[in-house]
Structure formats: C-alpha cells, structure tokens
Amino acid sequence: xxxxxxxxxxxMSLEENLKIFVxxxxxxxxxxxxxxxxxxxxxxxxxxxxxxxxxxxICAGHSPGGNLSSLNEEExxxxxxxxxxxxxxxxxxxxxxxxxxxxxxxxEGQIDRARDALLRSISELLKVAEREKxxxxxxxxSLSGGRKPAQRGMRPWRRFxxxxxxxxxxxxxxxxxxxxIDEVDSxxxxxxxxTGHGNxxxxxxxxxxxxxxxxxxxxxxxxxxxxxxxxxxxxGTVDWEGFGKALRSVGFExxxxxxxxxxxxxxxxxxxxxxxxxxxxxxxETGTAFTFRVLKFLxxxxxxxxxxxxxxxxxVLYDGRECSCVCKRWTIG
Numbered sequence: 053x054x055x056x057x058x059x060x061x062x063x064m065s066l067e068e069n070l071k072i073f074v075x076x077x078x079x080x081x082x083x084x085x086x087x088x089x090x091x092x093x094x095x096x097x098x099x100x101x102x103x104x105x106x107x108x109x110i111c112a113g114h115s116p117g118g119n120l121s122s123l124n125e126e127e128x129x130x131x132x133x134x135x136x137x138x139x140x141x142x143x144x145x146x147x148x149x150x151x152x153x154x155x156x157x158x159x160e161g162q163i164d165r166a167r168d169a170l171l172r173s174i175s176e177l178l179k180v181a182e183r184e185k186x187x188x189x190x191x192x193x194s195l196s197g198g199r200k201p202a203q204r205g206m207r208p209w210r211r212f213x214x215x216x217x218x219x220x221x222x223x224x225x226x227x228x229x230x231x232x233i234d235e236v237d238s239x240x241x242x243x244x245x246x247t248g249h250g251n252x253x254x255x256x257x258x259x260x261x262x263x264x265x266x267x268x269x270x271x272x273x274x275x276x277x278x279x280x281x282x283x284x285x286x287x288g289t290v291d292w293e294g295f296g297k298a299l300r301s302v303g304f305e306x307x308x309x310x311x312x313x314x315x316x317x318x319x320x321x322x323x324x325x326x327x328x329x330x331x332x333x334x335x336x337e338t339g340t341a342f343t344f345r346v347l348k349f350l351x352x353x354x355x356x357x358x359x360x361x362x363x364x365x366x367x368v369l370y371d372g373r374e375c376s377c378v379c380k381r382w383t384i385g
Contacts, residue, residue, distance in 0.1 A: 054299070054336045055080055055307045056272075056327050057111045058320055062086030066099050074106050076321040082309050083113035088141045089134060100145040111307050112149035112189075112269060113142040121155030121170035121222050123162060131155075132173055136180050143184030149269055149307070150181070151189045151244045154223035154232065166222050167232070174236055181240045189244035189268040192229050192259070193221030194252055194280035226250060226259030233266050242268035246311070247290050248275045248282060257294030264302050271311040272327065284315035284323055286330045286358075286367075296334025316365065318378055329369055341372045349384050 057080045060069040066087050073081060081103075088096065103110055115138055118131030139150050157166045174188070181188050223229050229243050243266045250256040252275065260267070274288030275281040286292050308331070314323040329342035333356070346368050347355035359368040361377035368375050374383045 053305055054331055054338050055111070056324060056331065056338060057082050057307050057309045058324060059309065059311060060084045060087060061313065066091075067102070070099075070102060070106060070108065072320060073108055076319055078320055078324065079107060080109050080111055080307075082111050082307075083142065083145070083147065085114035085116045085138070088113065088138045089116050091141065093141070093144065096141045096144050103145070110142075110145045110147050112151060112309060113138065113145070113147050115139075115150055115152035119155040120152070120173035121157065121166040123165055123169060128169055128173060132176055135177060139177065139180050139184055139186055143186050147186060149187050149189050149244075151191050151269065151271070151309070152177075153191055153193055154221065154229070156193070156219055157222050158219045160218055163222065170222060170232065171235065174232070174241065178236070178238050178240050187268055188241045190223070190229050190232060190241065191244040191246055191271065192226050192249050192253075193223055194246070194249040224249070224253050226263045230263050230266060242266050244269050244271060244309075246271035246273065247285075247295060248273035248280055248288075248311070251275055251277055251288070251290045252280065255294060256291055257298040260295065260298035261301055267302060267304055267306075269306055270308045272308045273311045282312045284312045285310070285327055287315050292330060292334055296331070296336055300335055316378075318366070322366075322378065325369060326367065343370050344368070346370045346375055346384075 058078055060066060060081055060083050062084045100110065116134045118134055119127060120131050122128040122131065135152060142150050154170050155166065157163055177188055223232065226245055233241055233243060243263045245260055245263060245267060247256050247270065250259050272285055274283040274285045274290045277289045310327055314320060325342050328338045328340035329344050331338045332340050332342060333344055344358045344367050345356060346359050347357055349370055361368060361379065364377050364379040366377045368377050374381055
C-alpha cells in the first residue's frame with residue numbers, strides 16, 4: 053500500500069502545525085528542513101512525544117540547505133555538520149528517512165569533481181544514518197532553466213527539456229541519482245524522486261523506472277513544466293498516469309511525501325483527499341474511497357476526465373456517497 057504523507061510548514065512552529073493536523077485528522081507527516089536546525093535536542097524530544105501522544109506519525113524529514121558537492125571544502129563540511137544534526141534529531145523523532153539534495157555546480161567542467169565531493173559527503177553521512185537508523189534518500193534536483201527549444205516529441209510546455217544551464221544542480225535526472233546510489237552501494241542509501249523536478253527535465257515514468265528498486269520515497273508535487281512551482285497535484289502538467297504505471301512497474305509500496313501546500317484557501321484534509329483520489333484513480337492502493345471519476349458514476353461508463361467546478365476551481369470528488377468541490381456538496385442519483 054502507498055502512504056500519502058503531508059508536510060509541516062516552516063512559516064509555523066511544529067506545535068502550530070500539530071494543532072492543525074489534529075483538527076483536520078492528519079495522521080502521517082514529514083518534517084520540513086526549516087524546523088529542526090533551530091531546536092535543541094530536548095525540544096525535539098518533547099515535540100516528538102507530543103506528536104506521538106496525538107497519534108501522528110513522523111515518517112521522514114528533509115535535510116537543511118547547503119551544498120554537499122561544494123568544491124569549497126569549508127562549505128561542504130559546514131553542510132555536513134548541519135545535515136548530521138538534523139539526521140540525529142530525526143532519529144529522536146522516530147523518522148525513517150531523511151531526504152537530501154546532491155548539490156549544485158557552477159559550470160560544466162566541475163561536474164566530475166563535484167560528484168567526487170558528493171560521494172565523500174555521503175560516505176560521512178552514512179555512518180550517522182546507520183547509527184540513527186534513518187535511511188538517506190538522495191533527491192533529483194530541479195533545473196535552473198534555459199531557453200533551448202523542446203526536443204522533437206516532447207510536450208510543448210516543456211521548453212527546457214534536455215538542457216542544462218550552469219550554475220545548476222549536479223543531479224537533475226533520476227538516472228543521475230541512480231548512478232550515485234549504485235556507486236555507493238549501501239542499504240542505508242536510496243532515492244527520493246521529485247515529480248515536479250522530474251517534470252521539468254523529462255518524462256517522470258522513464259526516470260522512475262530507471263531508479264527501480266532504489267526508490268525509498270517520493271516528493272509528490274506538480275508544475276507547468278517550466279519551473280519548480282510546488283503546485284498541489286493534480287493541477288499542473290505532470291503525467292500522473294505515467295507516474296502510476298511506473299510505480300506499479302517497479303512494485304513501489306511506501307511513503308509518498310506531498311511537497312506542496314493546498315491549492316487555494318482550502319484545508320490540509322481536502323488536499324489529502326484529492327491526493328488520495330489521484331493515486332487511487334491511477335491504480336495505486338491507498339485505502340481510500342475518494343475518486344475523481346465522477347463521470348463514471350453519472351454516465352455508467354468508465355470515463356477518466358475530471359470535472360472542475362467553475363465557481364471554486366477545484367476538481368469534484370466522489371466518495372461513494374456524494375460529490376463535493378469546495379463550495380458545494382451533492383448526492384448522485
């Protein structure tokens with residue numbers, strides 16, 4: 053079964069996040085990279101206990117910022133120190149995974165040296181990961197953009213496909229992440245595939261299938277194919293049908309971390325319902341009754357088109373009893 057996990061938000065404290073999660077019945081979350089660096093160890097343990105008492109499971113967390121592939125050794129070591137601190141705190145919270153970025157390079161000629169620096173950084177982090185029992189998930193990074201026309205056969209909105217601009221990420225594609233993981237070859241290192249980052253560069257299905265059993269988790273987010281917008285799924289152009297086929301192909305059953313806020317002024321629970329409906333409709337078992345396939349129940353035919361409310365702009369959900377957008381609710385039949 054696939055678990056949909058919602059994020060905490062850096063604009064609020066973890067206690068403020070907790071209050072909202074309890075009110076809206078959220079049971080699984082992952083910690084933003086903004087929260088833990090500023091907290092003392094005692095505070096982390098106290099907050100973790102509050103989440104446990106509330107019945108909320110902290111599944112994963114994100115490393116803080118920095119560049120693990122920096123050619124400036126002082127900067128690289130400073131980034132490692134911060135990452136180790138967060139890794140330890142995630143261990144205290146009972147999290148299973150820390151997602152981290154591979155870093156960036158200033159120019160194409162630095163790629164090989166930056167990759168070597170990243171491998172050294174990962175080696176240092178793995179020692180702590182094993183001690184804390186928290187796995188590392190290396191994430192594909194977003195491209196910084198460009199102006200090269202899309203390649204033949206690419207969808208027209210993906211203007212930057214196949215083009216790397218520098219400065220830019222060291223590991224923009226799933227295939228790049230796979231090469232690093234294979235070289236390290238540790239049971240404590242796997243991949244986090246970010247659907248929004250992948251959508252900028254090439255087809256998400258191809259990249260996921262390339263990563264295969266190295267996948268530990270996903271960042272589920274959407275965009276228009278031009279930039280890393282962190283839109284709530286499925287309101288962008290990510291090929292979600294391809295995403296579902298790829299996950300079924302590689303046999304993934306694990307955590308899908310939603311890395312966006314709710315679209316518009318709606319609740320966390322509504323976003324969770326819509327994300328569950330999306331995954332349910334593309335053939336992934338999430339244990340939910342929610343679906344966007346309203347037309348199937350209205351017409352009796354297996355129609356996959358989503359209905360968007362002209363008033364609130366939300367897709368209409370069906371839960372087996374009634375339909376709902378944000379502005380109204382009604383019964384079929």
